Structures are given as C-alpha cells and as structure tokens.
Amino acid sequence: MTEATLVQLLDQGDARRRAAHASVLEAGLPHAKLEAWRSTPLRDLPDARFTRAASPFEVDGESPDRVDVSRVAASDVAGLGRLGELTTEATFTALNAVLFDEVLRVRVPAGVQATLPLSLVHQASGGRASFPRLVVELEERSSLTLLEHYAGETDGASFAGPVAEIFVGQGARLRHLRLLDAPSHHVAELDVRVARDAHYQLHLATLGGALSRTDVRVTLAEPGAECALFGATHATASQVADAHVWLEHAAPHCTSHQRFHSVLDGRARVVMDGIVAVAHDAQKTEAHQNIATLLLSENGRVDAKPHMEIEADDVVCSHGNTVGALDEEALFYLRARGIPLADARTILTWAFVKSVLTGIPESARARVEGAFLARFGDTELDLEEL
C-alpha cells in the first residue's frame, strides 16, 4: 500500500462507490467555513499521509448468546444505508463509505435479552488510516449492552474514521458505551434510530486524540421512544475534543435527556454542539439538555452551544450551559479539613466527570474510570471509591 493523504486514499476504494461520492469529495476535507466545522481545527490532518489499513473490530471476549455477530465484505454490501445520503459536511462519512472494507454486523433477534455485553475493540496504529463500519440492529423487545473501545498505540499519527448505524427496534433497549482513548486522529459518525417504546442510552467517554470528533445523530422516530446521552470529556495539552449532537424528536410522546461534562486543561480545545429539533407534530415531547465545562487552565478554549429548535407547542424542554473554574468555596472547605490543594482539585474534578458516568455498564466501569483516573497522575487518593 502506498502512502497518501486521506483524499488521495479514495483512489484505492471501490470504483463504483468512488463515483457515487466524487462530487462530494471534490471539495476536499471539511474546512472552517462550513458551519458544522467552524470550531473544529483539522490542523495538519489534510496533509498527513497514511496507508490504508484493514479495519476490523475485534470482539473482546465472548460474544453474548443468541446475538448474531458477522462480518460482511464491502463487495457484498448492497446499499450503504441512510449514511449513503451524504452532505458536504459529512465528508468523513463519505470517505468511510468509499473506503471501508467490511461491515461488522450485529443483530439481536426479537425478544432476545443478551445478558453478557458485546465488547468491540478497534486498534489504531501509526501511519495507518482505517475506516471501521458497524451496523447494529436490535429487533423488537430485545436488549443489548454494547461496549466500543477505540484504542491505539502512540507510535505516530493515525486516523480512524468509524461509521456506526444503529437501529433500536420497537420496545428494545440498547445500552451503549463508547470509550475513545486512541492517541491520534479520530472522526466518527454515529447514527441511531429509535423505534416505538424503545430506549437508547449512550455514554461517550472521550480522552484521546490530538483530534477527536464524534457526530451523534439520534432520531426518536416513533411515539414512546427515549434516549439518554451522556458525555464525559477530558482534554489536555493541545488536544481538540469535539462532540456534535443532532437529536431529532420526530414523533410525539418521546423523551430525551442529555448531559455532557467536559474538563479542559492545558491549551486544549473542547467543542460541544448540541441541537435538539422537535418536529411540528412531536407533541408531548420532553427534552432536556445540559452542557457543563470545567476550565482547569486559562489557556483552554471551549465552544459549547446547546440549541433547541422547537416547532411543536405542547412540550417540556430545558437546556443549560455552564462554563467555569473549580468552586473556590468547595476548595476552601476541603483544604480546611486538611486535604492538600492538588488533591482537593483532583477530587472536585473527578466528581464532576463521574457525575455523568453513573449508569455506565458495570463490566466497563473499571476500564473507563481507569482511563480518566490515569489523567490525574500519581496520587494517594482512593479515587475509585469516590
């Protein structure tokens, strides 16, 4: 395989798919003039050179009984699903559509309650660009816990551009955890459709990457659909951590809760852009959106924008957005009881992060909490017991 920029890599994709997206890709990678990319600096990514890597997910441990996990070669994929319909702002999704080499397909048959979690790991490696693709279908009244871990080595720049399509069928329940702690570049699309009386829960834990961006699109498609989206981000040094959420209430009697907490240190930059759209006939909608950013240094930058577009008139909606440093009163209180300043800061920071990690699947708790706690360096504090 030859080294090429991300756009040049397109020549290595399937010719039929390449043609389909040629017009979109003519423009190149997204840039700051596009609204959805206004706050996300790509820096040197467009010029970085990679070789195209096979991009399989590994199934970590056993996969749960009665859940079908299969790998479908790109040449056998008839359509590209809804993500085939691209906009110029979703260039990375188009890249994936042209360059993915297999789809990991997960199907939970009707009525199956998977007790074990399904745990997927994707390893990025230096100099490689990979385009993992995941399709998850929960048939009616089924349930699953899905853990995704995007990991990687620190041996040079890498790129992962995963695309996931998730369908939560009628009355089904999906608990989804995604942990990002790969060291390099990660631009992900996560597209979720929630059917009647179904429930989708997401924990998006972001620690890694010179640049990480996750676009989450959730459609509450039928009455009674619910989702709860939690985000925990810790960005330091010169990291850029970005989450864009588009949440659409397309039907009446749907409920959504969102809570995103970000910690910002060093010269890092955090973007949290959340749009909740409530359609005209989505009456009796309940939608709550809360964004909070903790600034640990004066040199960080945060672009946090909660945003609601409400066309229905009989709804209960709220949104909040706070940015601030650690609470001085709380710091004083802890210190006045003998806790050293550095430890007091760590305790309050961890409490802030941990408050969005409640409800995390138990089997992933140690891994996720450990990833955050590693950020706090050596300490005698028993933080895992907080």
Added chain:
Amino acid sequence: MLKIENLHVEVAGKPILKGLNLHLPKGEVHAIMGPNGAGKSTLAYVLAGREGYVVTKGKVTFMGEDLLSRPIEERAQAGVFLAMQYPVAIPGVTNLYFLREALNAVRTARGEERLSGVEFMKLAKKKAALVELDPELLKRAVNDGFSGGEKKRNEIFQMAVLEPRLALLDETDSGLDIDALRVVSQGVNTLRSPERSILVITHYQRLLDEIIPDVVHVLFDGTIVKTGGKDLALELESKGYADIRTAAGAPA
C-alpha cells in the same frame, strides 16, 4: 495553644479587625461574643487561612509556631478545625469519602498510616452516633440537600472524627432549634479535653448555656473590648450590646 497579638485584618481594602489580642490556653473553652459586623467571622476565617482576608499587622502563634504563614491545609493538618457558619455543599463527593481523605491527609502529615475503608467506616459510625447524625447522611454528597441542622451536626461530626487541637465554632448555633442545639452542644462537650482548646464564636448567649465557657470575650468593632467569666454572657444577654457600644464611644 493560641496567641493572637495586635491582629489587623482587611477585607476588600476595608479594615475589619483592628488590633485584636487573645490568649487561649490549652484545655480551655473561650467564647467570643459580639454584635453583627464586629469581626467575629473574619477572625474565624483568618485563623483558618481563607483567601481574601489580608493581615496587615500583628501575629498569631499556634502551639508556639507562626500560624499565618502556613497554607490552609497545613493549619488543618496541624490541628486547627473551623466549624463553619455556612458549610458548602459538594455535589458528587460523599461525606464518607471526603472525611476519610481528610482524616488520611491529617494522619499522613502526622506520619501515621492511612486508614482503610473498613477501619474508617467503624470510626465514622461511632462518631456519627455522638451527634445523632443519621448514618444515611454519611453516604450522601457533602452537605448536599442537608437541612440547616444537619449541616451543623455534620460539622461537629467532622470535628469528632478529626480530633483537632484547636476547634473554632463559628455561629454553630445559628439556624438550630432547641433540640438540635442541645445535641450539637453535647457533641462539643464530649470533645472537651485538657489537650484541646475551643473557641466558640456566637451572637447569642443561649449556646453558652450548653457549652459553658471558661472565659468570655466581647468583640466590638474589630477589637476585644471586654473579657470576663461565664457570667459576662448572661450580662450581655440581659443588657444587650448597648453598654459596650457606649463604652467604646459608639452611638448606642
């Protein structure tokens, strides 16, 4: 134990304490009474080391060493404890976790081993009973959603766990009903010891019916204007602060 000499303190450029002198020997309980604005809480905060309280003159020695040059946590580790008038809520940090880290910080500073979760739990339950603190509150976030009375009990509970050498009680009686006042006072009384000094800061005399002081000081306009025995508190209660104001040359 505690010696305050000619202490001058400013807050936001405004002089609050203006040459305060006080000597609190080991094992004694002293009360500081005074009207609103006299500087009572400023004294408590400046001893605990809170930022924004600027010492412009004077010195404070604690156990023979300079106190004011030490950071907040070192004062606590050395045995200074401030029971606060308005304890802050800390969402996400349980009472048990917080206090265990506090005790372990104090123990580490003294060169003692950290306590395990099990050992600490045993200690915490025993001390919670002392102030009739509902053990359920130990598992809740620090002061989060606590009633006024629960917060004050929680302060004395923390004091019981940390076993300070010098306890400063800042308006511990405010917001307490009679029953809660008695419970909190009994908690404090069990902590009286020949090794421990206590400074009770209060506006009202009623707390001093329960915690009988050895000495009562009257603080007015930033200085101690009168010192006496426990009867001084009763005198102030019946006559108010009018005489003190007159004696200090202020309009009554």
